[in-house]
Amino acid sequence: MNDPLKSVEGSIASAIQSAVQAEFGISIELPVLQFTRREFSGTYTWVSFGLAKTVGIPPDDVGQIIGKQLIDSCQFVKNFNIVKGFLNVELADEAWVNLWNALQVDSYGVSPVREDEPASMVEYSSPNTNKPLHLGHVRNNLLGHSVSELIRATGKKVIKVQIINDRGIHICKSMLAWKKFGAGETPESSGKKGDHLVGKYYVAFDRAYREEMAALVATGRTEEQAKAEAPLMREAQEMLRLWEEGDTAVMNLWRTMNQWVYAGFEATYRRLGVSFDKNYYESETYVLGKQDVERGLELGVFYRKDDGSVWIDLRPDGLDEKVVLRSDGTSVYMTQDLGTAVQRFLDFNIDGLTYVVGNEQDYHFKVLFLILKKLGYSWAHQLVHLSYGMVDLPNGRMKSREGSVVDADDLLSEMETTAAQLSEELGKLEGMPEADKAALYRTLGHGALKYFILKVDPTKRMVFNPEESVDFNGNTGPFLQYTHARIASLLRKAGERQPVAAAGYAWDPRETEVVFQLAQFPRTVQQAADARNPAAVANYVYELVKSFNGLYQNLSILNADQPEQVALRLALAERVGYVVRTGLGFLGITAPDRM
RNA sequence: GGCCCUGUAGCUCAACUGAAUAGAGCACUUGACUACGGAUCAAGAGGUUUUAGGUUUGAAUCCUAACAGGGUCACCA
Numbered sequence: 001m002n003d004p005l006k007s008v009e010g011s012i013a014s015a016i017q018s019a020v021q022a023e024f025g026i027s028i029e030l031p032v033l034q035f036t037r038r039e040f041s042g043t044y045t046w047v048s049f050g051l052a053k054t055v056g057i058p059p060d061d062v063g064q065i066i067g068k069q070l071i072d073s074c075q076f077v078k079n080f081n082i083v084k085g086f087l088n089v090e091l092a093d094e095a096w097v098n099l100w101n102a103l104q105v106d107s108y109g110v111s112p113v114r115e116d117e118p119a120s121m122v123e124y125s126s127p128n129t130n131k132p133l134h135l136g137h138v139r140n141n142l143l144g145h146s147v148s149e150l151i152r153a154t155g156k157k158v159i160k161v162q163i164i165n166d167r168g169i170h171i172c173k174s175m176l177a178w179k180k181f182g183a184g185e186t187p188e189s190s191g192k193k194g195d196h197l198v199g200k201y202y203v204a205f206d207r208a209y210r211e212e213m214a215a216l217v218a219t220g221r222t223e224e225q226a227k228a229e230a231p232l233m234r235e236a237q238e239m240l241r242l243w244e245e246g247d248t249a250v251m252n253l254w255r256t257m258n259q260w261v262y263a264g265f266e267a268t269y270r271r272l273g274v275s276f277d278k279n280y281y282e283s284e285t286y287v288l289g290k291q292d293v294e295r296g297l298e299l300g301v302f303y304r305k306d307d308g309s310v311w312i313d314l315r316p317d318g319l320d321e322k323v324v325l326r327s328d329g330t331s332v333y334m335t336q337d338l339g340t341a342v343q344r345f346l347d348f349n350i351d352g353l354t355y356v357v358g359n360e361q362d363y364h365f366k367v368l369f370l371i372l373k374k375l376g377y378s379w380a381h382q383l384v385h386l387s388y389g390m391v392d393l394p395n396g397r398m399k400s401r402e403g404s405v406v407d408a409d410d411l412l413s414e415m416e417t418t419a420a421q422l423s424e425e426l427g428k429l430e431g432m433p434e435a436d437k438a439a440l441y442r443t444l445g446h447g448a449l450k451y452f453i454l455k456v457d458p459t460k461r462m463v464f465n466p467e468e469s470v471d472f473n474g475n476t477g478p479f480l481q482y483t484h485a486r487i488a489s490l491l492r493k494a495g496e497r498q499p500v501a502a503a504g505y506a507w508d509p510r511e512t513e514v515v516f517q518l519a520q521f522p523r524t525v526q527q528a529a530d531a532r533n534p535a536a537v538a539n540y541v542y543e544l545v546k547s548f549n550g551l552y553q554n555l556s557i558l559n560a561d562q563p564e565q566v567a568l569r570l571a572l573a574e575r576v577g578y579v580v581r582t583g584l585g586f587l588g589i590t591a592p593d594r595m
Numbered sequence: 596g597g598c599c600c601u602g603u604a605g606c607u608c609a610a611c612u613g614a615a616u617a618g619a620g621c622a623c624u625u626g627a628c629u630a631c632g633g634a635u636c637a638a639g640a641g642g643u644u645u646u647a648g649g650u651u652u653g654a655a656u657c658c659u660a661a662c663a664g665g666g667u668c669a670c671c672a
Contacts, residue, residue, distance in 0.1 A: 037615065047614060049652055059652085085652085086615060128672080166670065211671095282672085309670060318598085326670040333672050360666055362599060389601085390665080413658085420657050426634070444634095457609065460602085461665075463607070472622040473634055475608080490631055520611095527611090539609065542619080553627095553636040595635080 002111075003526075004102030004519045008076050008095050009033055015077070016046055019069035022260045024055050033089075041081060042088030043516060049085055050487065059085030093505070096512055097358060099519045100502045103575050109521040111155030118349045119157035122148045124356035125274070126163050129261045130170040131199035133268050135391050135406035135464060136358070139453050142588060143388055144356040145274040146454055146534035149586045154529045158255070159348055163280040163340065166258050172239040174198050175253050176206035176232065187260050193267065193409065194260030208232055270351030271412050273446070273588045278347075280340060286331050288339025292375060293325045301374045312371060322367055338375075339366050343377055354532060359387040359459070386532045389461030391453075406466055415445030415470065422472055428595070440592055444478050447589045454536040454587050475542055477589055480580060483545045484591035486552075487577035491570065494558060498567040505568060509550040514572055517544045521579050523588070534587055541583040548576045 067080035078092035124144020216226035296302035310325035365385040372380035528536040
């Protein structure tokens with residue numbers, strides 16, 4: 001990574017280190033500098049309390065002594081001030097020229113992908129095939145996609161995968177209901193999107209099943225008995241048994257209905273702008289892992305109980321006993337996940353695997369990673385669970401049974417409609433072809449949604465209010481997009497640009513503030529990728545845009561007094577536009593040139 | 596009940612992982628268009644960071660406890 005701040009920071013830090021040595025005869029570690037708070041003048045701040053304590057001199061005095069030394073010994077330091085023990089360092093013009101030059105790189109902040117090195121795998125989305133995607137999947141997909149983009153930007157090759165939960169009782173429910181009540185309805189015959197069609201029958205099953213249970217309870221049976229005896233549930237279980245036997249009719253129906261769902265998912269993924277390099281299917285992976293269980297038995301990591309089931313005892317690690325193979329020899333969830341993890345490291349040359357999975361599965365992944373370590377896989381410590389929080393509605397959690405679910409397709413459509421209405425009202429798009437307008441409304445509507453979701457720390461749960469919907473003013477996607485469009489307009493108007501002479505330039509504080517913001521881009525990307533935290537980029541771009549808008553509103557660019565000011569400010573605007581576009585790109589958001 | 600996570604302005608979120616007077620947006624009040632695009636900018640009001648202790652020169656941040664909310668404790672996935 002090319003971090004422009006590193007040389008300036010490093011130079012100041014080591015100058016402080018030397019000054020401490022020279023003045024007090026003490027060797028300290030290279031000090032960590034922090035950014036000076038906005039209300040004080042200066043760019044970097046060094047806290048002198050620690051040293052003051054060891055040498056027994058008041059912090060302000062220590063600051064004075066070190067600050068004076070810095071002016072002489074460090075070319076990047078122009079001046080300093082001290083407020084209550086905080087030494088605030090003001091940067092010299094040389095530092096600004098240095099930073100300015102570092103920004104003038106074509107793919108600033110983005111490292112070229114090293115194709116020959118091992119890749120990093122990201123698993124996300126991972127839907128069930130019995131119902132369409134909802135708001136929770138949207139957060140998952142946006143996070144997975146964005147994290148992949150960020151990792152790639154650091155120069156790492158990325159392989160994006162999803163595992164599709166295409167087998168089990170849930171899909172049998174949809175299949176059964178379709179057979180009973182469907183009258184041959186298909187996506188073609190009904191014009192319904194395949195995933196919504198299958199979801200409709202999943203709901204139909206649930207409704208009919210409840211009616212059966214209610215009838216059974218009315219005849220005096222307990223809730224438990226009714227659940228077990230309901231004919232529909234028995235039929236569904238029978239269907240699952242036939243599926244596992246490979247019954248031709250059941251398999252054919254299963255394939256057909258899953259294909260409908262995949263087509264539906266594919267359409268939603270395309271709208272969201274996400275994609276995968278490989279799909280894993282549970283119908284294929286659910287047998288994986290049995291060999292690993294055998295291996296674990298040989299290693300003595302697992303043990304077999306009398307009924308034949310296989311377990312691991314994690315109580316010494318503060319966890320519980322966990323089953324890894326059923327008594328009838330079939331897999332549980334853990335078995336598959338063990339096998340699938342192993343398989344992935346065989347399938348690809350990867351040195352890392354990130355699971356984007358909700359925090360309700362924290363315990364599962366803790367156990368999974370621990371077992372893989374105990375099985376002796378060297379890569380086990382390179383597994384990451386990006387545990388994201390649930391998306392709540394204002395009155396609590398989404399509950400599909402109560403119908404309080406925000407559907408992904410509906411949500412995207414609503415966002416597009418809102419963007420269209422707003423754009424029409426503002427009426428800035430005269431002369432734009434209808435097709436371009438429609439594309440722009442998608443860009444803006446989706447931008448609002450994506451930014452709204454990604455600006456929140458992934459690990460935290462968040463609240464989504466469908467009524468108030470997503471705002472288009474303030475700290476929002478369209479606000480950032482607007483700034484980009486305005487910069488694009490500015491550059492169009494400017495035409496041919498003059499070369500910039502940064503050396504000897506008389507910097508305005510508004511300009512250096514933007515330069516300093518821009519200089520933080522590569523570091524922000526690296527940190528966001530390491531922490532798998534797109535919100536860091538979202539918040540960074542917002543801060544940058546606010547700084548630039550302050551400049552834009554208060555300083556004239558095209559009509560600046562001096563020609564060198566015009567040239568520099570235009571170049572600065574261009575760099576801001578580039579970073580906004582690139583940063584939003586990491587979030588899956590497009591920055592338009594006009595809106 | 597055991598374990599895990601989270602409590603910050605009326606609402607939605609920040610806070611460089613221990614620093615200065617806890618910051619933004621929405622909503623509310625007010626000001627700025629003979630314009631480089633007002634989806635903007637400038638200002639005001641709004642907080643005992645759930646509570647009580649502790650560690651530290653310094654705590655929203657670390658420790659302990661209480662309270663509140665959520666998750667999880669299946670031979671479901």
